[in-house]
Amino acid sequence: MVQHYPRLTVCCLLLAGLLLSSGCAKSSTVSSNNSAQSSVSSGPAASSAASSESSAVSLSPSNSGSSNSIESTVSLPPPVKSAPVNAVKQSAKSDYSYFDDAVFIGDSVSLKLKNYITIKRKSQPDFMGKAQFLTAGSMGSANALKAVGTDSIHPAYNGQKMLLEDSVAAMGAKKVYIMLGANDIALYGIEGSVKNMEKLLANIKTKSPDAMILVQSATPILKEKQMKQLNNPNLIAYDNALSKMCQEKNYYFVDVASALRDEDGNLPPEFCSDPNILGIHFTDKACEIWIQYLLTHTVKQ
Secondary structure (H helix, E strand, O other): OOOOOHHHHHHHHOOOOOOOOOOOOOOOOOOOOOOOOOOOOOOOOOOHHHOOOOOOOOOOHHHHOHHHOOOOOOOOOOOOOOOOOOEOOOOOOOOHHHHOOEEEEEOHHHHHHHHHHHHHHHHOOOOOOOOEEEEOOOOOHHHHOOOOOOOOOOOEEOOEEOOHHHHHHHHOOOEEEEEOOOOOHHHHHHHHHHHHHHHHHHHHHHHOOOOEEEEEOOOOOOHHHOOOOOOHHHHHHHHHHHHHHHHHHOOEEEOHHHHOOOOOOOOOHHHEOOOOOOOOOEOHHHHHHHHHHHHOOOOOO
16 A cells, blocks of 8 residues: 555554664564563563654654655645543542553554553552553554454554454453554544544444543644644544544543643644654653643543
């Protein structure tokens, strides 16, 4: 597909992670018992020099420079100003044990969060409770719906690749936080991306009927790194469409992105760990803001 649609190359690989300081790709999977083979549970500690990033692919020089950013001739859609209709409201701050039965599903943006939490747990074992992770660079709702195979994107649980709904059921998670979409928008559009998410969530709910589904908003990009399809106005429009879908399906929508956008809807430079590459991955500071938002926007059942 990439060969046929070269302008979508960056979008297809967008959230595959960053180049490490050594220039080599690092595996995105870790095991649930903290081994170095599966992307579930707390995962291995990543080097702070690499900003805790894990990489599924190495970006070539032609894909890592200004060619990724939006062309000056591209017209962005107008920004969507309306707030999500049913975002989880601010609550009293919970302690970390709230996440004991939670799993976080996501692409390389969530992979950074997992690695940040893993490092914090070395000195603070109860950090974010017993939260587990199912993360993989380049994962989207669409490719998560595909069959499991040797080359499929599915993260492993206990050393075995499974569909996300099977992994969630196997770990017995009662809170499912999911953030996907940035790898889908350019290929499927906003409507198609939301439909893919809806199908994926239905599969998870079928296998884990008692689990609470919490859909996290897709987070913003640096202003200079926006592209024709994958840009901040479209991400905001996608988040609003996700919110409406959540309202219809009785899921919770957690508007994490609202704490990570500037007044113009862009990712502030101080929150970006890859300003010269993709302009979408987070610094430790951004991860801490993300966590504080989650702790103060909880749902008690």
